[in-house]
Amino acid sequence: MTQPPSPRILVVAGEASGDTHASELVAALQALRPDLTFFGMGGARLAARGVELIHDAREVSVMGITEVLPRIPRILRIMKDLAQAAEERRPVCAILVDIPDFNLRLAKKLKALGIPVAYYVSPMIWAWRRGRVRTIQRLVDRMLCILPFEEDFYREAGVPARYVGSPVLEQMPKSASAREFRQRLGLSEDAPTLALLPGSRMSEIRRILPTLVGAAKQLASERPGLQVVVPVAPTIAKEEITSRFEGSGVTPVLVDGRAPEVVGASDAAVVASGTAVLEAGLMERPLVVVYRVSLVTYWVGRMMLKVAFVSLINLLAGRRVVPELLQGDMTPENIAAEVRRVWLPGEPRDAMVQGLAEVRGRLGEVGAAHRAAQTVLELLPPPAVA
Numbered sequence: 001m002t003q004p005p006s007p008r009i010l011v012v013a014g015e016a017s018g019d020t021h022a023s024e025l026v027a028a029l030q031a032l033r034p035d036l037t038f039f040g041m042g043g044a045r046l047a048a049r050g051v052e053l054i055h056d057a058r059e060v061s062v063m064g065i066t067e068v069l070p071r072i073p074r075i076l077r078i079m080k081d082l083a084q085a086a087e088e089r090r091p092v093c094a095i096l097v098d099i100p101d102f103n104l105r106l107a108k109k110l111k112a113l114g115i116p117v118a119y120y121v122s123p124m125i126w127a128w129r130r131g132r133v134r135t136i137q138r139l140v141d142r143m144l145c146i147l148p149f150e151e152d153f154y155r156e157a158g159v160p161a162r163y164v165g166s167p168v169l170e171q172m173p174k175s176a177s178a179r180e181f182r183q184r185l186g187l188s189e190d191a192p193t194l195a196l197l198p199g200s201r202m203s204e205i206r207r208i209l210p211t212l213v214g215a216a217k218q219l220a221s222e223r224p225g226l227q228v229v230v231p232v233a234p235t236i237a238k239e240e241i242t243s244r245f246e247g248s249g250v251t252p253v254l255v256d257g258r259a260p261e262v263v264g265a266s267d268a269a270v271v272a273s274g275t276a277v278l279e280a281g282l283m284e285r286p287l288v289v290v291y292r293v294s295l296v297t298y299w300v301g302r303m304m305l306k307v308a309f310v311s312l313i314n315l316l317a318g319r320r321v322v323p324e325l326l327q328g329d330m331t332p333e334n335i336a337a338e339v340r341r342v343w344l345p346g347e348p349r350d351a352m353v354q355g356l357a358e359v360r361g362r363l364g365e366v367g368a369a370h371r372a373a374q375t376v377l378e379l380l381p382p383p384a385v386a
Contacts, residue, residue, distance in 0.1 A: 007033075007380065008091040010115070011040040012082060012106060014057045014099035016200050016233055017275040019043035021121060021146075021167045021369075022097045026051060028373035035383055039089065041082060044234070054085055058235060060102055075102065083109040090115075093379045097121055104132070107139040116379040118142040120372055122150050133157040141379055144372045147316065148362060162375050165368035168275070172282050173261055181265035185255055191227040194219060194339070195266035195285075196252070197259055197276050200233035202240065207292045208272050209244045214332030215270065217248045219339060228252045229266065231259040263287070268339050273310050273324070281313040281322070282363075284356045286342035286349050288335055289313070289324045313359055321355035 009029070013022035023045035026038055030049070039052040041060075047053055055078050060071075083106060086094065093116045096103040100123035107117050119140045123132060136143065136159055143161040145151050146168075154161035173181075182189045194216060198209040220226040230241055230252045238254055245252050255262055259276055263269045263283040271280045273291035280287050289311045309315050313322050323338045325331075342349040 006035050006037045007383075008089050009036055009038050009376075010082070010086050010089075010091040010094040010110070011038050011042060011046060011051055011097070012094070012099075012103060013040075013042040013046060013097035014060050014102065015275075016043065016235060018098040018121065019045045019057055020171065022046055022095065023049045023051075024167055024170060024369040025095065025097075025120060025372050025376070028369040029376060032373055032377060033380075033383060039085065039091075041078070054081055060099065079106050079109070082106060083113075086110055086115060087113055092116075092381060093118060093376060095120055095376060098123075100132070104135060104139065111139050116141045118144060118376045118379060120144040121146055122154070133159065142375055144375055146368060147312070148364070162371070164371040164375065165365060166278070166363045167368040167372075168278050168282065169363060169366045170368065171260070172279070173264065175284075176264065178265055178267065178285075181261050185229070185258065185261060185265055187229065187253060187265055188225075188227055191225045192223045192343075193227040193229060193266045195262045195269035195271075195280075196228060196230045197263070197269060197271040197280065198230070198241075199272035199274065199276070200235050202236065204272055205236060205240050205244070208290060208330070209241065211292070211330055211332055212270055212290070212335065213245055213248050213250065215335035215339065216250050216252075218332055218336040220250050222340075226250075229255060229262050231255045231257055231262040233257065268343055270335055270339065273326075275312075277322075278312045278316075281356045282360055284353055284360065286339075286352050287322055288338040289322050290330045290335060291324075291326050292330050313356065316359045316362055317355055319355075321352060321359065 011022055013019050019042045022042055026049045029036055041055040041057055042053055043057045059078055060075050094110050095118050098121040110117055117140050122145050137157055143154050143159050145161055145163045146166050148163055151161045151163040179189050196212045198205055198212055216228045228250055232238055232254050260279050260283050263280045263285050266285055269280050269285055269287040271277050271287050271289055273289050277289050311324055314320055325334050342352055
């Protein structure tokens with residue numbers, strides 16, 4: 001008697017964080033249903049879980065209107081390839097992770113094929129483009145939310161949703177002193193330490209890092225022996241970081257990844273807006289949020305933005321816990337001033353750290369991947385009985 005083929009699941013993730021979240025979800029599904037197989041798009045972490053990658057996530061890793069336009073033909077080709085693979089292989093379910101401009105268009109093709117869709121890491125439609133909720137209501141069978149306020153937002157719009165918890169919690173190192181983190185990373189244990197997190201895209205390195213270097217130069221002149229540490233994403237060549245410090249008088253210490261530990265080792269951090277802000281905030285060290293995009297992208301986004309803050313820390317807190325320096329406000333002088341304000345013990349630093357601790361408490365317990373996997377299994381047929 002021939003064995004039925006293993007049920008297949010299509011997984012589509014972009015960005016380093018999406019690849020991480022998706023790989024943890026796949027691992028949880030493999031533990032619950034060892035008969036499942038996976039294919040799709042992602043990065044090194046999904047590949048390490050045994051997912052057959054038709055495309056690499058870096059092929060669609062662009063942000064901002066001016067960067068996306070030249071890549072549209074290639075992006076559409078990738079989308080067509082994934083839809084064609086789904087038509088040929090007939091997965092029992094699709095798990096789409098983040099990258100909404102890509103994944104919601106792919107979801108339309110998958111629904112036309114009758115493939116159930118689970119969406120992990122909600123698009124931030126509560127912040128802008130709220131009209132998208134109608135599209136999601138048509139195309140998504142389960143929305144797996146990682147922010148506590150998202151579940152009610154979606155349920156009110158008729159979208160089956162569940163808050164599974166924040167996968168970032170699982171990725172955080174255990175609490176330790178700054179000295180302990182410095183020791184682990186091979187840093188000077190007694191030196192004052194500034195962490196710079198300029199982002200994981202080359203466009204962010206170009207637009208953000210030179211300004212961060214300028215701030216570090218100012219702070220280094222005030223703090224002899226200042227240790228400037230930069231965690232380097234796997235998507236960025238180290239030369240792209242070191243070249244932007246040339247002539248500044250500051251020599252950075254580069255660390256492969258390990259961004260939360262780098263923040264844990266710091267007295268204060270400057271962090272480009274995005275998932276890294278939440279990771280940094282969970283380390284409960286003072287931080288300054290910065291960001292800069294092209295003027296076109298900024299003005300379009302500003303017209304559509306429906307929330308008071310851009311950082312997840314402030315959104316979750318419902319108030320300004322950490323400063324946000326965006327566009328023209330992101331200057332070396334402003335960054336240095338905000339870092340100075342919270343560098344030493346005192347009311348401003350204590351208030352920020354307390355606010356960060358409150359945000360940590362609102363995210364609940366670890367176990368997001370397992371809860372997400374349980375929800376995905378609701379969409380699948382039961383395993384075949386031998």
